Amino acid sequence: MDLPRAPGTVTDPSPLPRLRAPHLVLAFLAVVTAVVGSVIGLWVVPPDAMQGDVQRLMYLHVPAAWLAFLAFFVVFVMSVLYLIQRDPRWDLLAASSAEVGVLFTALTLVLGSLWGKPIWGVWWTWDPRLTTTAILLVIYVGYLAVRSFAADPERAARWSAVVGIVGFADVPIVYLSVTWWRSLHQPPSSPQSMASSMLWTLMLNLVAFTLVYAYLLLRRYQVAVAEQELDARRAED
Amino acid sequence: MGAGPALRLEGIGKRFGHTWALRDVSMEVAPAELVALVGPNGAGKTTLLRLVGALHRATAGRAEIFGLEIPGDEELVRRESTLLPPHGFLYEQLTGLENLRFARLMAGTKPSREELLDVLARVDLVRAADERVGGYSSGMLKRLSLARLLLRTPPLVLMDEPYASLDADGIDLVDGIIDELRESGRTILLASHRWERAIRDADRLVVMERGRIVWTGTPAAWAERRDAGGALAGTPGPERAGAAGTPGERPATGSGA
Amino acid sequence: METWLRTWAILWKDILIEVRTKGTFNAMAFFAALVLFIFSFAIGPDAALLRRLGAGLLWIAITFTGLLALARTYHSEEMAGGLEALLLYPGEPRAIFLGKLVGNLVVLLLVEAILYPVAAVLFHVDLGGHFLSTAGVAILGTFGFSVVGTFYSALTLHLRAREVMLPLLVLPLLVPVLLGAVSATAALLTPETAGGLGGWIRLLVAFDILYFVVCTWTFPVLLER
Numbered sequence: 001m002d003l004p005r006a007p008g009t010v011t012d013p014s015p016l017p018r019l020r021a022p023h024l025v026l027a028f029l030a031v032v033t034a035v036v037g038s039v040i041g042l043w044v045v046p047p048d049a050m051q052g053d054v055q056r057l058m059y060l061h062v063p064a065a066w067l068a069f070l071a072f073f074v075v076f077v078m079s080v081l082y083l084i085q086r087d088p089r090w091d092l093l094a095a096s097s098a099e100v101g102v103l104f105t106a107l108t109l110v111l112g113s114l115w116g117k118p119i120w121g122v123w124w125t126w127d128p129r130l131t132t133t134a135i136l137l138v139i140y141v142g143y144l145a146v147r148s149f150a151a152d153p154e155r156a157a158r159w160s161a162v163v164g165i166v167g168f169a170d171v172p173i174v175y176l177s178v179t180w181w182r183s184l185h186q187p188p189s190s191p192q193s194m195a196s197s198m199l200w201t202l203m204l205n206l207v208a209f210t211l212v213y214a215y216l217l218l219r220r221y222q223v224a225v226a227e228q229e230l231d232a233r234r235a236e237d
Numbered sequence: 238m239g240a241g242p243a244l245r246l247e248g249i250g251k252r253f254g255h256t257w258a259l260r261d262v263s264m265e266v267a268p269a270e271l272v273a274l275v276g277p278n279g280a281g282k283t284t285l286l287r288l289v290g291a292l293h294r295a296t297a298g299r300a301e302i303f304g305l306e307i308p309g310d311e312e313l314v315r316r317e318s319t320l321l322p323p324h325g326f327l328y329e330q331l332t333g334l335e336n337l338r339f340a341r342l343m344a345g346t347k348p349s350r351e352e353l354l355d356v357l358a359r360v361d362l363v364r365a366a367d368e369r370v371g372g373y374s375s376g377m378l379k380r381l382s383l384a385r386l387l388l389r390t391p392p393l394v395l396m397d398e399p400y401a402s403l404d405a406d407g408i409d410l411v412d413g414i415i416d417e418l419r420e421s422g423r424t425i426l427l428a429s430h431r432w433e434r435a436i437r438d439a440d441r442l443v444v445m446e447r448g449r450i451v452w453t454g455t456p457a458a459w460a461e462r463r464d465a466g467g468a469l470a471g472t473p474g475p476e477r478a479g480a481a482g483t484p485g486e487r488p489a490t491g492s493g494a
Numbered sequence: 495m496e497t498w499l500r501t502w503a504i505l506w507k508d509i510l511i512e513v514r515t516k517g518t519f520n521a522m523a524f525f526a527a528l529v530l531f532i533f534s535f536a537i538g539p540d541a542a543l544l545r546r547l548g549a550g551l552l553w554i555a556i557t558f559t560g561l562l563a564l565a566r567t568y569h570s571e572e573m574a575g576g577l578e579a580l581l582l583y584p585g586e587p588r589a590i591f592l593g594k595l596v597g598n599l600v601v602l603l604l605v606e607a608i609l610y611p612v613a614a615v616l617f618h619v620d621l622g623g624h625f626l627s628t629a630g631v632a633i634l635g636t637f638g639f640s641v642v643g644t645f646y647s648a649l650t651l652h653l654r655a656r657e658v659m660l661p662l663l664v665l666p667l668l669v670p671v672l673l674g675a676v677s678a679t680a681a682l683l684t685p686e687t688a689g690g691l692g693g694w695i696r697l698l699v700a701f702d703i704l705y706f707v708v709c710t711w712t713f714p715v716l717l718e719r
Contacts, residue, residue, distance in 0.1 A: 083715060138666040145662060149654040152254030154296070159649050162715055163663065166645070169708055170667045177670035177697055181677065184690050231255065292581060293719050315584035326579040328507065328570055330514045335507075342503035343583035345496035369514075 023222070026215040033208035037201070045201045054118045059201060061111035063209035064104050068133060071101025071213065072140065072168060079164035082157060091157040092228065094164055095147060096220035100213060102140040108133050128179040135174050139167040153231070243268040243303060243393060243424040244289060250297035251284055258284040260448040262298070266426065266441075268392075271419060273436045273456070274428040276445035282428035283323065285445070286395045289426060290320040302393060318393040321386045323401055325378045329371035333362055333381050336370055340385045348388075360384045360410060375402035383414060394418055396427045408433060497586040504580070504593025511570045512601075518566070519601065523608045526559040530609065534616050541618050548617035549680035553635070553672055555613075556606060560636075561661050563601050564643035567594050568651055577651070581717065591644065591713040598640045606632055624682045631682065634698040635675030638705060642667050645709040648716045667705075674698040 041059030048055035078094035081087070112130045113123050124130075143163045150156035194202070244266040251259040259281045266272050274282045287293045289300065291307055291314040300307050302314045327336050334353050341348035357363050360380040365373065373381065379402045386394070399411045415435045418425055429436055436442070442459045444452040452459070512518060533551045537544060544551075571579045580590050610632070614621045621628060646663045650656040678694040 083712075135666045135669055138662070142659075142663045142666065145655075145659060146649070146653065149659060151652060151654075152252075154252075155652070158715055158718060159653075162649060162712055165712065166642075166705075166708060167667065169704065170670070173670045173697075173701060173704070174666075177673045180690070180693060180697070181673050184677075234255065287719075292578070312584060320582060322578060322582065324575045326575045326582060328511060328574050328579070330511045330570075331507065335510065339503055339507050340583060342499050342506075343580070343585065345499055345585055347499065 023215060023218050026211065026218060030208065030211035030215045033204065033211055037205040037208040041201045041205055045197050046195075048198075051119060054115060057111055057115040058198075059205045061108060061115055062202060063206045064108040064111060065129070065133060066206055067209050067213050068101055068105035068108050068136060069171070070210070071097045071104060071217075072136060072164075072171070074217075075101065075143065075164045076168035079161035079168075082161045083165070088157065088228065091161065092224040093217070093221055094161065095144075096217050096224055098140055098143050098160075098164070099220055100216045102137065102144065104209075104213070105133060105137045105140060109137065126178070126182060128175060128182055131178045132171065132175045136171060139163075139170065143167065153228070241304060242266060242301070243270070244426070245301040246289075246298065247300070248298035249285075249288065249295050249300060251281075251288055251293055252296040257296075257448055259288070259295075262448075262450055264443060264450065264453070266424060268424050269419070269422050270440045271415070271425045271427065271435070271438070272441045272443060273439040274426065274443050274445060275430075275436070275459075276451075279447070280445040281448040282445055283397050284448075286320060286397050286426060286428055289393075290318045290395050291315045292320065317391050318395055319386060319389055319391055321382060321394075321396045321399055323398040325370075325382045327370050327378060327381060330369060332367050332369055333357065333373070333377075333384075334366045336381060337385060337388065341388055344389050356384045356387050357381075359387060361406075376404060376407055379403055379407065380410070383411065387414070390418060390421075390423060392422075392424060394423050394425045396425065396429075398429060399427065400429060400431045400433055411435070497589045497592075500583075500585050500589035501593040501596070504590060505596050508570060508593070508597045509600075519604070522559055522563060522601075523605050525562065526555050526605050526609050527612045529555040529558055530612055530616055544617045545619060545684055548613060548619050549676045549683060551617065552609065552613040552679065553676045555609060556602070556636070557639070557665075557668070557672070559605055559609075560602055560639050560643060561664070563598060563605070564640075564647045564664070565657065565660055567598060567644055567647040572651075577717070587714040587717050588710050590717070591648070591710055594648075595640055595644045598644050599636060602636045602640060603633065606636065619683045621683070628679060628682050631675060631678040631695065631698070634695065634702060635671055635678075638671040638675075638698060638702045639668060641702065641705045641709050642671075645713065645716075648713070670697060670701050674701070 037059070042056050045056075047053045074097040075094045078090045078097065082090035082094060109130065112127075112133070116125060116127075116130075117123055143160050146163050147156045147160045150159055242265045244264075246262055246264050249259055249262040250257060262281075262285065264272075274285065276282055284293060288295055289302065291302075291311040294308060294311075303317055305313050305317065307314055328339070331339065334350070334357070337353045337356065338348055341353070354363060354366060357366050360383050362377060362380050362384060365377060370378070370381065379399075383399070386396075396415075399415075400408055403411065412434050415425065415427070427435065427439070437456050437460075439456055442452075442454060442456050443450055444459070452462075530551065533555070534544065537547065537551075568577065571577050610621060610628070613619065643660075643664050646660055650659045650663065653659050674694045674697045678691055678698065681691040681694070
């Protein structure tokens with residue numbers, strides 16, 4: 001598209017200019033790995049000796065958790081880049097990652113609860129990782145709320161970038177403090193070793209989820225760029 | 238005064254949300270010039286002054302103030318300029334003197350009571366020096382604001398509606414301050430609704446409307462143009478009735494509306 | 495030097511205004527004590543239970559009162575017409591953060607000076623035992639709270655729903671501070687209930703330093719218009 005762009009907007013919507021439809025390639029890869037990973041994880045691989053079939057939720061829960069944190073790391077990096085360079089591309093990528101990330105975070109918590117109930121008998125334990133994930137969810141919500149409540153896009157970008165940076169710094173500290181807090185009140189659970197077949201399945205699902213994240217991120221980003229361009233044209237009058 | 242303009246704006250644009258307050262504003266101001274900005278409400282005069290004073294970040298374009306660039310050297314630009322805002326931004330629970338003390342401390346020096354009283358004397362506010370600003374009239378507030386301006390006068394002085402809320406004495410005071418600033422070589426950019434002496438004596442007039450510059454030239458040329466009927470609604474100028482003069486002559490008006 | 499003058503200017507100005515608008519501090523202190531009272535009613539007269547929960551309840555009361563105080567950080571500027579009241583003068587923008595930070599810290603510590611004795615009475619806790627250490631923990635915790643809160647109070651100034659946004663943004667960040675302050679205070683005042691004092695103090699110090707650096711460094715972004 002060769003239409004002149006309004007100042008202050010993204011000039012190049014496709015981050016991979018060489019591929020004509022990069023999202024299709026990603027979608028294909030994501031779907032393939034996700035299908036294979038799910039089939040193997042949910043049917044093929046033998047279940048855990050002690051926990052039974054419920055343990056299969058691990059193949060969804062752990063990758064979802066990985067993505068919840070990866071997505072926020074991306075928000076952090078993009079926020080830093082935006083504040084330094086003020087290029088709207090970084091801001092839109094950050095916002096897109098936050099939207100995708102909040103979904104995965106919520107998913108992590110729900111799956112964690114579902115997995116926990118049959119095993120520990122309660123919907124929620126103050127497990128350090130789940131607790132940190134819950135706090136991460138609130139930080140994400142804060143990030144998105146700032147964007148939504150700011151008076152104009154420039155402020156939304158600037159302030160949410162700040163929230164992304166300051167919030168990210170909090171995550172490791174929260175994890176450390178909750179772990180310490182829990183360890184004072186109950187003995188640490190011994191890490192269990194995993195059968196290699198389970199490990200490989202987990203790895204496969206991690207890759208699959210990461211590809212799904214990348215696809216969603218890319219599409220959301222493209223939509224965000226189009227939205228911004230539309231807004232800019234409306235404002236031209 | 239070095240070579241080169243005091244101020245150069247190239248394609249300056251400023252957007253708030255979805256509204257463009259300034260669009261494609263380009264102008265140059267030479268050192269020691271007095272340039273008056275005129276235009277109706279919403280023309281963008283205040284935004285422009287604040288942008289030049291590095292209180293706003295431009296959405297588009299660039300600006301150079303005494304060779305310093307914004308975006309980039311905001312802090313340095315703010316040292317080289319000062320802004321008289323249309324509203325005081327004064328603290329009501331503090332006295333006039335304390336407000337000035339605050340201003341001085343914020344600018345980095347510890348003032349003595351005498352210094353502050355001297356400045357208050359300039360604007361005829363010594364009587365109210367130790368009264369809380371909450372009890373000041375709007376004219377007194379304006380004078381206090383002017384006193385604050387006098388505390389620090391860097392090379393570029395930006396004045397936004399300096400005549401607002403003032404009576405005839407106050408208007409003379411402002412004109413007197415402007416004369417002094419000009420004499421000491423300051424560059425002045427002044428926005429006003431009112432056609433006071435300083436505007437008539439300005440080196441140049443810049444007329445703005447809806448965020449753009451629509452006309453620039455001498456005040457005399459503007460006065461003629463206005464009388465000829467090509468004026469913008471709400472833009473200050475000499476009174477129409479009886480103000481028409483022969484081309485090249487200054488129109489004979491009293492202090493304007 | 496100029497930066498310190500600016501910091502002092504803001505602190506001096508805020509204290510003057512606070513002293514002249516009588517009643518705000520008193521209302522806050524009463525509110526804090528009231529929160530503690532309400533907790534006692536909610537939990538019931540079981541002395542042993544109140545004692546065990548005392549440190550936690552105290553810090554919740556400090557948090558609620560703190561959020562009220564933080565929401566007012568820029569109140570005098572808002573009454574004066576806006577942040578321009580601070581931005582009209584050239585100089586280090588971070589001095590604004592420092593001045594407001596110290597102001598909030600002082601107000602909160604003064605409220606705590608009243609709150610701790612009230613808590614000691616209501617929750618059957620003896621303050622005399624480790625008075626200096628308890629005060630030290632209070633300062634460390636309040637400092638962390640004030641850093642994050644003063645920072646976000648500037649961010650939420652022009653945000654819709656800011657009364658909600660301030661707690662929403664501040665509280666998740668404060669989880670480590672709350673855990674640390676409550677655990678350390680409990681370890682000091684009711685040693686039978688908790689342990690690990692040294693670790694918690696280190697955590698508080700680390701948090702305070704990290705956030706002081708991050709917030710001070712990033713603050714100028716919040717002042718841009």
